[in-house]
Amino acid sequence: MSEALDELDVAAMAKAGQGDASAFAGLVHRHSAWAVGFVERLLGIRADAEDVVQQAFLRVWQNAEDWQPNAKFRTWFYQILYRLAVDQIRVRRRQPGFEELDEQAHAHPDDPASHWQQQRQGADIRAALMSLPERQRTALVLCHYQGLSQKEAAALLAVNEGALESLLSRARAGLRQRLTEYRR
């Protein structure tokens, strides 16, 4: 992200802290797309991702007055999104039936046409990604889809860059294995 956009965010947060809803609207428009993409690939379900992003933006608004520009808005917003998404994952794990829902996503119908359709729509890669441990999946989402640098992704996960690389290697190896299994 360019420095000009970072400055735009800082100015928007300052105004939002004073109750300027139009400045806040600018933040929402600039950051919604990548935020939804990030959370959707962590949670696997679009509606849940939109709920989380909505909550995150409202928390930004609630806390805008206290925000200090000692980090990029985008970095700070990533932290909010990630922690809310992790909370959502924990809530899901406590709900009975979650595993079954996940398994349904993995299931392959015998009908080759349906199987082809499922592949075409990316259901199998989605299921494979969701089957990874949460931190491996997050590392992969941050580096592959979100395009964060190793330094940025490692900071968000609170690990060093060597540990990030290890998470990525295991994530890709796990993904390759699962995709191969699904297609047997």
Add this chain to the structure above:
Amino acid sequence: MSEHEPRPGWQRFCQCLEAYGAEPARWPEAERELFERFAGEPEAEALIAEARWLDAELDRFPSPAPDAAFAETILARIRPTGASIHVVPGRRRWALGMGLAASVLLGFGLGWRQAPMTEVPDLFGGLLFGPSSAESVLQPDFPLEAGNSLDVSS
């Protein structure tokens, strides 16, 4: 044993390919040179093709940008004064509504049993719209400390 193993950088090339895939732009900047060094060699090309296959698989999970209504939903929920709001996900909103309705009915029932008939108006003011319940609904549940540290797990 690989024919490349003794060559400087080969092992690191393989590690980067395994972790970051076949797109050098995703590699650590200092190691992108390794990609150029080995690309084109048959053994390296086989590994690159495998990594490229996985990259392509990952790219089959699209996430379209939300439509304009998504931003409007967020903006409709904020208050111009910056006052805090308790956010309720859409799918659980009905449950909250049922809970609130049950609380109101319970409160009304208890008050009806305990209060003399002449005190009914005060009962409504105190139980349903008193300052303590309003404050609890509007309290922020996500306080920020100095330096923007966040703890949403608590």
